[in-house]
Amino acid sequence: MRFVQVAQHADDLKRAAAFYAALFDVEPAALFDPPGLLFFDVGGVRLLLEKGAPSSLLYFEVADLHGTVAALRSRGVKIVQDPQLIYTHDDNTLGPSNSEEWMAFIEDSESNTVGLVSHTLAAGD
Known part of the structure; x- marks a missing residue:
């Protein structure tokens, strides 16, 4: 079994x-209007x-959280919460071992909160 699709209100x-398209730096995969369905391919999972x-509440991994x-x-996107350290991973259970997990939250164009996540090498490593 694999994760295929997630839906979000728009x-x-x-x-x-x-x-x-600006957030992912990719154009939509498909638009069916009517009935009003817009799809993006996000790492092999469809975002509807x-x-x-x-x-x-969707979370997307980005390489450079602070830069993103x-x-x-600078584009006028509402930042709900600036980047902050969430957790330091000692093993690979929920993230890369010896990494810090950072998150920030933004508001999309449809007033949904979206999480942005990145992993960096843990301090001292």
Whole structure:
């Protein structure tokens, strides 16, 4: 079994397409309108944006969290929470061993909160 798709609420597909295309640096994989379905391929998992979907809290991994947040802020994206250290991984249970997990939260074009995550080498390593 593998994870195939996750849905996220979007009132305005054009606005959501522009926001997520800029965030992912990739164009949508498909648009079916009607009935109002917008898809992105995110690492082999489909992100479905549609009006009828509930709002979900999604987390996306980024290579440079601080740089990504700074770039989003400069574009006028609302930063809900600046980057902060969440956890230091001693083993590979939930993240790379000997890494720090950092998170920040932004608001997308549809007023959904989106988590951004990165892992860096733990301090002292």
